[in-house]
Amino acid sequence: MALASIFEKVVGGDANIAFMAYDGSKAGPDGADVRIEVKSPIAVAYLAQAPGELGLARAYVSGHIDVHGDMYSLLDRMWNITTNDLTLSEKVDAVRALGVKPLLMRVPPPPQEMRQSTLAKLGSRHAKQRDAEAIHHHYDVSNRFYEWVLGPSMAYTCAVFPSEDASLEEAQYAKFDLVAKKLDLKPGMRLLDVGCGWGGMVMHAARHYGVKALGVTLSKQQAEWAQKAIAEAGLSDLAEVRHMDYRDVTEGNFDAVSSIGLTEHIGKDQLPGYFSFLYGKLKAGGRILNHCITRPTGIEKTINKGGFINRYVFPDGELESVGYLIRQMEDTGFEIRHEENLREHYAKTLKFWCDNLDDNWEDALQEVGPGTARVWRLYMAGCIVGFERNKVQLHQVLGVKLDNEGNSGVPLRPSIDWP
Structure with missing residues (x-):
């Protein structure tokens, strides 16, 4: 399974969104007004560590995914993103296509992410x-x-x-x-x-x-x-x-x-x-x-x-x-x-x-x-x-x-x- 096709599966094949990936693969309709560009293996690592919304968000915030077109249109079309929709055979194909390295790569969340551990050091929830x-x-x-x-x-x-x-x-x-x-x-x-x-x-x-x-x-x-x-x-x-x-x-x-x-x-x-x-x-x-x-x-x-x-x-x-x-x-x-x-x-x-x-x-x-x-x-x-x-x-x-x-x-x- 090509990398772009994996992301298309995650986001949804009926969303009228085009996909491009760093491995040269493409998926989705050619004339789509919204395109997602997967720019590096780190984007794949983020998705492997946190499937769905959080992984995609980390990849976008860190710049390893780019969105070409209107962000609102993209999110409106992919409202129900979930990797749970993939069948077992599709998940196996995805792992094979990704290779082992991106799945084992440990990348920290972008610095804009507030860690719960950081907040916990400042006291209980809603302490001053x-x-x-x-x-x-x-x-x-x-x-x-x-x-x-x-x-x-x-x-x-x-x-x-x-x-x-x-x-x-x-x-x-x-x-x-x-x-x-x-x-x-x-x-x-x-x-x-x-x-x-x-x-x-x-x-x-x-x-x-x-x-x-x-x-x-x-x-x-x-x-x-x-x-x-x-x-x-x-x-x-x-x-x-x-x-x-x-x-x-x-x-x-x-x-x-x-x-x-x-x-x-x-x-x-x-x-x-x-x-x-x-x-x-x-x-x-x-x-x-x-x-x-x-x-x-x-x-x-x-x-x-x-x-x-x-x-x-x-x-x-x-x-x-x-x-x-x-x-x-x-x-x-x-x-x-x-x-x-x-x-x-x-x-x-x-x-x-x-x-x-x-x-x-x-x-x-x-x-x-x-x-x-x-x-x-x-x-x-x-x-x-x-x-x-x-x-x-x-x-x-x-x-x-x-x-x-x-x-x-x-x-x-x-x-x-x-x-």
Whole structure:
């Protein structure tokens, strides 16, 4: 069996993908708009060590496999890659075709891969030092790189598209404004934004609603960028971003709390403490808006420690179903007032980010290196497919801390058009 044909078997023969290999072999349709090039025996070694998704990812990130054509189209077509589809005779033929050397070759994973052993040295899952390292791994890449990918808003969370033809900037503004309206922000209020990123929500609340807003992030680069942006916008009297763990915030009696894209990093076992901490930071009648990626049901695995996303993108990340999150909020004391799924919006957001990365690809290679740039191209394109196919979702949940008499302070009907 030719080498290109082996990879075609792994990926799927009906995917309309062409294959080329360093041994001169070819497979797949000649006119395919997407081509995979196997460039060296190391790619074969990666696949032998970790069949399927992880092996292919390692080979691509390290540059021993190249993709010619649109990455999203490739991943959409090969969604269900698995070596388990090969028959026993096909596996024997594959071994013979590969030869012994690539199968015995021991090659380390690319340096962009976060080892579980490295994290374990920093304490148990979601210990403060370990969380700080996990956040550093993904978010302290390069502010310039993030500016290219995310655009002027520097919002690294799902946007809300008011129309099909809305721009990314319009959609990110709409997202922050939707959060502000759900929280019923008014001048003079105090907002705590946990996991604030580059300060987008903090600045939006201060600039458009006259709110005194405090944001906290574990990323030093994010905090430095945000504080500079706040000063340049003339918002220093209202807005502040600190480089710190949300658990170390000492102030309390906030009117509102926003958590946009943080819950994914908290961990299932820590969720009761997380919501309890935020509940304690609110005054009676205060509202919380929790915006995060979720699993579509409670059946799937909460975490795949050996998968590409956990090793390369979000170490220690954990996703729960929205039902589970709501139960934790209710058990903490929050009354749930509104919930919505923005799954399709995240697919659209990611498409913009992928286009931005492609438009700045050569600069990105120089800024963060080929390995990191390839991780981003692969993970973002894969996430588009995940959201489109309902493998992951994005939910906003609005809760309120009732006063001692059970009053919510929520009007009989909201003043904004919630779907």
